[in-house]
Amino acid sequence: xxxxxxxxxxxxxxxxxxxxxxxxxxxxxxxxxxxxxxxxxxxxxxxxxxxxxxxxxxxxxxxxxxxxxxxxxxxxxxxxxxxxxxxxxxxxxxxxxxxxxxxxxxxxxx
Amino acid sequence: xxxxxxxxxxxxxxxxxxxxxxxxxxxxxxxxxxxxxxxxxxxxxxxxxxxxxxxxxxxxxxxxxxxxxxxxxxxxxxxxxxxxxxxxxxxxxxxxxxxxxxxxxxxxxxxxxx
Numbered sequence: 001x002x003x004x005x006x007x008x009x010x011x012x013x014x015x016x017x018x019x020x021x022x023x024x025x026x027x028x029x030x031x032x033x034x035x036x037x038x039x040x041x042x043x044x045x046x047x048x049x050x051x052x053x054x055x056x057x058x059x060x061x062x063x064x065x066x067x068x069x070x071x072x073x074x075x076x077x078x079x080x081x082x083x084x085x086x087x088x089x090x091x092x093x094x095x096x097x098x099x100x101x102x103x104x105x106x107x108x109x110x
Numbered sequence: 111x112x113x114x115x116x117x118x119x120x121x122x123x124x125x126x127x128x129x130x131x132x133x134x135x136x137x138x139x140x141x142x143x144x145x146x147x148x149x150x151x152x153x154x155x156x157x158x159x160x161x162x163x164x165x166x167x168x169x170x171x172x173x174x175x176x177x178x179x180x181x182x183x184x185x186x187x188x189x190x191x192x193x194x195x196x197x198x199x200x201x202x203x204x205x206x207x208x209x210x211x212x213x214x215x216x217x218x219x220x221x222x223x224x
Contacts, residue, residue, distance in 0.1 A: 034212075043200045043215030044153065087152060097168065098213070100145075100152030 004088045009105040012078045020073040020104055022088030027068050032091050034098070035062065035073045037084040044087065047073065083108045112136050116201050116216040124224055129188045131219050133201030141204040142184040143168075143213065144176065146197040153200060159184055191223045 005023040012018040024033065035047040048055055048062045050071075055062040061074040075082055087103040114135040123129050133142065140161050145153040145168075155168030157176040165176050173195060175187045184203075188195055198220050202213040 036213075041218075043202070043218050044213075045215070046212035049212065097155055097158075098153070100154070102150070102152050 003099060004090060004101050006086075006088055006101060006104045008102070009107065011107045011109060012075075013109050014080060015077050018075040018078045018082070018106065018108075020075075020086050020088075020106065021070065022072070023070050024088070024090055025069045027090060028092065030092055033062065033064060033068075033071050034089040034091060035060070036087045036089065037082075038087070038103070039081075039084045047086070078106075078108045080108050080110060082106065114201060114203055114214055114216040116199075116219050118219060119217065120220050122222045122224060123191050125192060126190050129191050129221065131186045131188075131199055131201075131221070133184045133186070133216060135182055135184075135201075135203040135214075137203065137205065137214075138181055139203035139205045139214075140181070141206075142178065143202040143204070144174070144184070144186045145200045145202065146170065146195075147200060147218075148197050156186065156199075188221075191221075193223050195221065196223045197221060 032049055032051050034049040036044040037047050038044045048057055048060050050062045050064055063072045085103040085105050087100055089098045117132045143158045144156040147153045154170050156170055156174050157168055159165045159178045162178050162181050178184050198218045200218045201216040204213045
């Protein structure tokens, strides 16, 4: 199973954009890139996912490198409520398995 | 309540006892999953189910048993609890194959085995 590498922690100021990086150099052509976040004492929450093209939704944007070996989750204006652990996960079409890493703990400063 | 619920939310049990964690979802999602999360780690898949009466092992299935007689329920049983099974357990469901769809997670059950 392909794995991802993320920084352990990041900090951001409130109302500023946040770019959370993820490396997945062994990604295969059929692997989707998912981002989830986990707020304190809660279950993970879906943020966004994509395959090849950049994706936008109401929560965030996902920028995928042309070679797909890395991706970046973009929170356009961080709020205190965005403080969480963010997980970058790969899943292969036809399988049921998410391989969670340890994620990036995002701290948002007021 | 709509959504995905887990019970109990907290459980303390003794080594060797049987424990069942319950998971219920109201969306009629086909796919359901059980994960465990240990302190300082990400989630690891224990078992998953593609439909009623169809289950399969994940990364860490040893010591656990699942069943799925109804689409909406997916109980997880620890047949003989051990201290190493002290963890937070999350149930999740999905309406589509994993790669294309999002998973919805429950609030978790914190299990302590003494």
